[in-house]
Amino acid sequence: MNAEIITIGDEILIGQIIDSNSAFIAKQLNKIGISVYQITSVQDDKTHILKALKEAEHNADVIIITGGLGPTKDDITKTTIAQYFNDTLVIDTAVLDNIKRIWRDYIKQPLSQVNIDQALIPSKATALMNEFGSAPGMWLEKNNKVFVSLPGVPFEMKALITQHVLPKLRAQFKLPFISHKTILTYGLGESMLAERIEDWEDHLPAFVKLAYLPNLGRVRLRLSAKGNNKEVIENEIEKQIQLLLPQIQDIFVGFEDETTIEASIGKVLTEKQSTLSTAESCTGGALAERITSVPGASVYFKGSIVSYATQTKIEVLKINEHLIKQHSVVSEEVAKAMALNVKALLKTDYAVATTGNAGPTKGDSDVDVGTVCIAIATPKEVMTWKFTFGKHRKRVINKAVNKAFELLYKEILKN
Amino acid sequence: MNAEIITIGDEILIGQIIDSNSAFIAKQLNKIGISVYQITSVQDDKTHILKALKEAEHNADVIIITGGLGPTKDDITKTTIAQYFNDTLVIDTAVLDNIKRIWRDYIKQPLSQVNIDQALIPSKATALMNEFGSAPGMWLEKNNKVFVSLPGVPFEMKALITQHVLPKLRAQFKLPFISHKTILTYGLGESMLAERIEDWEDHLPAFVKLAYLPNLGRVRLRLSAKGNNKEVIENEIEKQIQLLLPQIQDIFVGFEDETTIEASIGKVLTEKQSTLSTAESCTGGALAERITSVPGASVYFKGSIVSYATQTKIEVLKINEHLIKQHSVVSEEVAKAMALNVKALLKTDYAVATTGNAGPTKGDSDVDVGTVCIAIATPKEVMTWKFTFGKHRKRVINKAVNKAFELLYKEILKN
Numbered sequence: 001m002n003a004e005i006i007t008i009g010d011e012i013l014i015g016q017i018i019d020s021n022s023a024f025i026a027k028q029l030n031k032i033g034i035s036v037y038q039i040t041s042v043q044d045d046k047t048h049i050l051k052a053l054k055e056a057e058h059n060a061d062v063i064i065i066t067g068g069l070g071p072t073k074d075d076i077t078k079t080t081i082a083q084y085f086n087d088t089l090v091i092d093t094a095v096l097d098n099i100k101r102i103w104r105d106y107i108k109q110p111l112s113q114v115n116i117d118q119a120l121i122p123s124k125a126t127a128l129m130n131e132f133g134s135a136p137g138m139w140l141e142k143n144n145k146v147f148v149s150l151p152g153v154p155f156e157m158k159a160l161i162t163q164h165v166l167p168k169l170r171a172q173f174k175l176p177f178i179s180h181k182t183i184l185t186y187g188l189g190e191s192m193l194a195e196r197i198e199d200w201e202d203h204l205p206a207f208v209k210l211a212y213l214p215n216l217g218r219v220r221l222r223l224s225a226k227g228n229n230k231e232v233i234e235n236e237i238e239k240q241i242q243l244l245l246p247q248i249q250d251i252f253v254g255f256e257d258e259t260t261i262e263a264s265i266g267k268v269l270t271e272k273q274s275t276l277s278t279a280e281s282c283t284g285g286a287l288a289e290r291i292t293s294v295p296g297a298s299v300y301f302k303g304s305i306v307s308y309a310t311q312t313k314i315e316v317l318k319i320n321e322h323l324i325k326q327h328s329v330v331s332e333e334v335a336k337a338m339a340l341n342v343k344a345l346l347k348t349d350y351a352v353a354t355t356g357n358a359g360p361t362k363g364d365s366d367v368d369v370g371t372v373c374i375a376i377a378t379p380k381e382v383m384t385w386k387f388t389f390g391k392h393r394k395r396v397i398n399k400a401v402n403k404a405f406e407l408l409y410k411e412i413l414k415n
Numbered sequence: 416m417n418a419e420i421i422t423i424g425d426e427i428l429i430g431q432i433i434d435s436n437s438a439f440i441a442k443q444l445n446k447i448g449i450s451v452y453q454i455t456s457v458q459d460d461k462t463h464i465l466k467a468l469k470e471a472e473h474n475a476d477v478i479i480i481t482g483g484l485g486p487t488k489d490d491i492t493k494t495t496i497a498q499y500f501n502d503t504l505v506i507d508t509a510v511l512d513n514i515k516r517i518w519r520d521y522i523k524q525p526l527s528q529v530n531i532d533q534a535l536i537p538s539k540a541t542a543l544m545n546e547f548g549s550a551p552g553m554w555l556e557k558n559n560k561v562f563v564s565l566p567g568v569p570f571e572m573k574a575l576i577t578q579h580v581l582p583k584l585r586a587q588f589k590l591p592f593i594s595h596k597t598i599l600t601y602g603l604g605e606s607m608l609a610e611r612i613e614d615w616e617d618h619l620p621a622f623v624k625l626a627y628l629p630n631l632g633r634v635r636l637r638l639s640a641k642g643n644n645k646e647v648i649e650n651e652i653e654k655q656i657q658l659l660l661p662q663i664q665d666i667f668v669g670f671e672d673e674t675t676i677e678a679s680i681g682k683v684l685t686e687k688q689s690t691l692s693t694a695e696s697c698t699g700g701a702l703a704e705r706i707t708s709v710p711g712a713s714v715y716f717k718g719s720i721v722s723y724a725t726q727t728k729i730e731v732l733k734i735n736e737h738l739i740k741q742h743s744v745v746s747e748e749v750a751k752a753m754a755l756n757v758k759a760l761l762k763t764d765y766a767v768a769t770t771g772n773a774g775p776t777k778g779d780s781d782v783d784v785g786t787v788c789i790a791i792a793t794p795k796e797v798m799t800w801k802f803t804f805g806k807h808r809k810r811v812i813n814k815a816v817n818k819a820f821e822l823l824y825k826e827i828l829k830n
Contacts, residue, residue, distance in 0.1 A: 011628055013451040014595060015442030016637065018435045022456070027430030036428040038463075041437070041454035044626070048453075107604065114606045134606075153629070155807060180429060189522065191529050191549075211459070213426055214568070222431065278721075284707025285700035288721045292699025295775050295808055303727035306693075306703040306719035308712070312761055316718070316731075346727055360710050392570055393710055 001175055002037040003029050004060035006052050008067035008077055009152060012041045021066050021157055028161055033175035034062060035226070044068060049080045057145055062169065067152035069118075069135040078138075081149055082122040085140060089120040092127045095136045102134055125149075128164040132156045137164060146172070177230040181237050183244070185251040186218040186406065193219055193251070200244055208236060218402065220256060253406065261405045262290045268412050269300035274349040274379075276408075278304040279317055279342035281329075282356035282372055286401050302346040307338070313355075317341045330355050330365040332384035335375035343377045350412060351377040352404050356389075358396040372400045376411050383411070416590055417452040418444050419475035421467050423482035423492055424567060427456045436481050436572055443576050448590035449477060450641070459483060464495045472560055477584065482567035484533075484550040493553075496564055497537040500555060504535040507542045510551045517549055543579040547571045552579060561587070592645040596652050598659070600666040601633040601821065608634055608666070615659055623651060633817065635671060668821060676820045677705045683827050684715035689764040689794075691823075693719040694732055694757035696744075697771035697787055701816050717761040722753070728770075732756045745770050745780040747799035750790035758792045765827060766792040767819050771804075773811040787815045791826050798826070 005025050011017045019041055026036045037060050042052045056063040068077030082089050096119035103111050118134045121127055128137030128148075135151040137160040148165055150157045169175075185193065190212050194201075201210055207227055213220040223240060225233045245252060254264075269276055278287045288304035291297055307313040310329050314321050319337050327333040338353035356372030357365050365371075369391050375384045385407065389399040420440050426432045434456055441451045452475050457467045471478040483492030497504050511534035518526050533549045536542055543552030543563075550566040552575040563580055565572045584590075600608065605627050609616075616625055622642055628635040638655060640648045660667060669679075684691055693702045703719035706712055722728040725744050729736050734752050742748040753768035771787030772780055780786075784806050790799045800822065804814040 010624070010626055010639070011637065012438070013441055013454065014445045014639070015438040015440070015451075016595075016597070016628070018433060018438040019454075020433045023427070023430040023433040025430070026428055030429045036430075037458070038467075039428065039434075039454075039456035043452070052453075109607065112606060112610055114609060155810065180431075182431070191527060192524065194529060195527055209425070211425055213431070222426065224425070224429070280700075280703075284712070284716075285695075285703025285719055285721065286707075288695075288700025288723075289704040292701075292721075292723060293809070293812075297699070298723060301699075302724040303731070304700055304719070304721035304723075305731070306700065306707075306721065308703075308707060308719075309717040309761075312718035315762075316720070316760060345731060346724075347730075394708070395570065397708075 001034045001062065001173060002060040003034050003062040003064060004037055004056040005039045006049075006056055006063065006065045007039070007041045007152070008044060008049060008065065009041070010044050013043055021152065021154055024154070024158060025064055025066070025161060028166060029062070029064075030178050030180070032166055032170055033178050033226075034169065035178065044076060046076055046080050046083075049077065050084055053081075053084050053147070057142070061145055061173075063145065063147045064165070065147065065149040066157055069149065069151040077149060078120065078122075081138070081140070081147070085122055085124055085142065087122040087124050090123045091116075091119050092121050092136065093119075094129065095119040095121065095127050098129055098136070099134045128160050130156050130160060131163075132159055139164075139168065176226055176228050177233050178224070178226045179233045179237055180222060180224045181241065182213075182256045183221040183223075183241070183248075184218060184253040184256045185221065185248055186253055187251045188219065190214045190219050193221075193248075197244060197247055200240075200247060204240060205236060208240060218253075260290075260294075261402075261409055263294050265405065265409050265412060266291070266294045266297055266300060268409075269350070270296070272412070274412070275300050275302055275347075276350045276352070277302045277342045277346035277348040279338040279351065279353040280304055280306045281308060281313070281338070281354055282358045283354045283397055283400050283404070284308055286397060287352060287354065287404060290401065290405075302348050305342050305345070313338065317345070328365050328367060330357055330367040330371055330373055332373045332375070332386055335373040336382050336384050339375035339377040339382055349379050350408065352408050353377075354400055354404055356396070356400060358393045358400075359391060360393060370396050372396065372403075374400065374404050374407060376407050378411050378415050380415065383407075416449045416477065416588060417475040418449050418477040418479060419452055419471040420454045421464075421471055421478065421480045422454070422456045422567070423459060423464060423480065424456070425459050428458055436567065436569055439569070439573060440479055440481070440576060443581060444477070444479075445593050445595070447581055447585055448593050448641075449584065450593065459491060461491055461495050461498070464492065465499055468496075468499050468562070472557070476560055476588075478560065478562045479580070480562065480564040481572055484564065484566040492564060493535065493537075496553070496555070496562070500537055500539055500557065502537040502539050505538045506531075506534050507536050507551065508534075509544065510534040510536065510542050513544055513551070514549045543575050545571050545575060546578075547574055554579075554583065591641055591643050592648050593639070593641045594648045594652055595637060595639045596656065597628075597671045598636045598638075598656070598663075599633060599668040599671045600636065600663055601668055602666045603634065605629045605634050608636075608663075612659060612662055615655075615662060619655060620651060623655060633668075675705075675709075676817075676824055678709050680820065680824050680827060681706070681709045681712055681715060683824075684765070685711070687827070689827070690715050690717055690762075691765045691767070692717045692757045692761035692763040694753040694766065694768040695719055695721045696723060696728070696753070696769055697773045698769045698812055698815050698819070699723060701812060702767060702769065702819060705816065705820075717763050720757050720760070728753065732760070743780050743782060745772055745782040745786055745788055747788045747790070747801055750788040751797050751799050754790035754792040754797055764794050765823065767823050768792075769815055769819055771811070771815060773808045773815075774806060775808060785811050787811065787818075789815065789819050789822060791822050793826050793830050795830065798822075
């Protein structure tokens with residue numbers, strides 16, 4: 001079973017928005033054993049959409065289309081799909097009722113003709129009810145191929161995929177099994193890692209694929225396998241991982257699945273009933289932002305002092321001014337004091353502190369752009385590290401955040 | 416002039432990474448007058464890549480390929496491109512010298528065969544030197560069409576596009592002019608906005624296109640025009656905007672180009688030599704993170720107190736415990752005290768405070784999930800607002816951040 005994802009919208013082709021919908025859809029399809037053959041982004045143009053539909057019908061069994069289903073005039077997806085199926089648009093009364101409900105309960109304005117027109121769908125289509133918006137999803141079939149058209153608004157699209165599209169695909173097709181497992185490593189470059197595990201890689205069975213995904217000081221290794229027997233697939237992946245692990249012991253961090261490192265940290269802290277605070281300079285609130293992106297973070301996260309200015313470090317975090325003068329504001333000594341002081345101030349078990357210079361200029365410190373010091377305070381001790389993360393501002397900040405979470409996670413697991 | 420962007424990599428098709436490279440490339444090409452006809456993401460598979468190249472050659476004048484140029488075995492782009500051009504791979508000595516330099520200065524490990532092999536390029540190709548990595552870009556031509564292959568690592572790809580690809584395209588082709596202008600509105604839904612400006616939209620000239628881009632309480636209107644005469648294009652867009660503005664005065668926020676609202680805020684604060692601090696509860700550091708993502712933010716941003724726990728609000732921000740008990744921790748009164756206290760504590764001219772409940776549970780407060788209070792303190796006064804932003808955690812946080820920046824920006828401009 002193959003799928004093609006077609007995203008419609010000039011805003012993608014002029015680079016105004018990044019197409020994140022396709023990644024979500026691809027991940028969900030893969031989970032139920034449908035491979036994505038291709039993702040195609042096309043213009044808001046009837047001829048182009050028709051061409052893409054025809055090619056997708058040729059390449060794939062399932063075609064998922066997103067975008068171009070809103071109430072405004074730049075949306076031509078619906079009429080184009082009707083034309084592709086030699087069909088006409090008719091009012092779907094269930095969809096119209098849903099629109100009326102939304103307007104009555106949330107919009108509280110009279111229903112206009114453009115809103116009513118959103119209930120028009122091709123007569124051959126089954127409407128997929130959109131509980132978060134007025135544009136319905138549409139399910140059509142042709143020559144044993146399934147076409148699904150979804151609105152482009154991410155949270156509406158996601159709900160439709162989860163609630164309607166995946167269950168219907170599962171019910172209609174006997175699907176193969178696809179398994180992915182991703183191993184997170186850090187500290188060794190892609191090419192050196194490849195050389196080290198070359199022999200293992202050369203002996204992988206043909207149905208197991210390996211990919212290297214390097215990113216900011218980490219390399220993820222992704223093993224993928226596909227087949228009809230779930231047990232065979234899973235056993236083979238497990239066997240290959242057991243062969244690989246002894247060769248990468250020194251750089252192995254863990255397995256990466258749906259979770260993030262901040263969610264893993266949250267899980268362990270919740271289990272331990274421990275609390276966390278952060279004192280941030282160069283990361284500027286990014287640690288706190290990622291920690292609080294995890295639902296339930298209020299159980300363990302007390303807060304952060306984002307002491308971006310040296311003055312804030314002195315006056316709020318109570319860092320000794322002489323310490324800063326003696327060692328520079330970007331130093332392991334200052335990072336250590338920040339971690340200890342925020343831990344005491346917010347009364348937490350763990351604390352993380354960052355101080356560094358992400359550039360573009362040297363700012364309050366005399367260290368080179370890219371220098372970052374990190375401190376982790378635990379119930380028992382405080383440790384510090386110094387890194388150089390290059391000259392690219394955004395990358396320096398992201399590398400510092402990733403490294404701080406890695407160090408924190410390891411320390412929490414130790415304690 | 417049309418372009419097609421081909422991104423190669425199974426990691427995109429299984430949804431492990433979001434293809435953000437294409438948006439960058441599309442934006443850059445549009446700026447120099449090259450429209451992107453289509454973006455196609457294909458598998459790490461020789462047959463599939465060859466098919467995509469052939470179709471792209473048929474559809475477009477410029478074909479930009481990213482991905483699959485790293486040192487590891489899962490990379491087959493280079494040999495496939497050589498095959499497409501009936502060519503063989505040869506060592507490019509300038510590329511090899513660049514690789515040697517990187518290994519000597521940064522990697523400090525002996526050069527291996529896989530590293531040396533990165534200097535292999537098709538004999539018909541011109542190498543584009545990659546100053547940040549070992550994989551070069553490649554420029555090839557065939558039947559007046561240009562093919563450019565670039566590594567998939569975003570910052571390497573971006574440098575190659577800016578330093579090599581755009582100047583070479585500009586030198587080689589006489590390019591048309593494309594202009595986009597985006598108007599940011601908030602407070603009116605997409606369909607109501609469409610109805611209001613229907614008459615204006617119906618009278619737009621054929622070469623001017625309008626798109627509605629709704630997102631979290633804001634609707635962006637994008638006007639695009641393309642032609643050979645820069646002046647005609649720009650005058651027409653300007654004329655249409657002047658016709659539109661009087662109709663949307665009550666919901667118009669500004670024009671959105673390359674900049675973000677946090678960068679606009681930074682620009683005005685720098686000009687005014689004013690300073691800013693934030694006190695964040697439900698936004699959890701996201702305000703600070705976005706403020707400090709702007710280079711030069713240290714000039715005006717002193718820091719943030721992320722008081723996620725009620726205890727942190729009381730002990731660090733010195734919010735009166737009785738005030739919290741009397742009004743609830745999510746209240747305009749508490750938001751006001753947070754803004755005033757952080758402004759005093761960090762000695763800034765402006766301060767923003769957020770307190771709310773992003774869900775999924777009610778937490779320390781008894782207000783409904785989605786309730787957010789925002790306060791803005793200026794040198795003259797302090798104002799507060801109360802909003803309900805729905806039940807979706809991530810959306811509540813993002814809406815709160817967007818709204819806080821909008822309110823702050825308007826207040827700074829007033830003062």
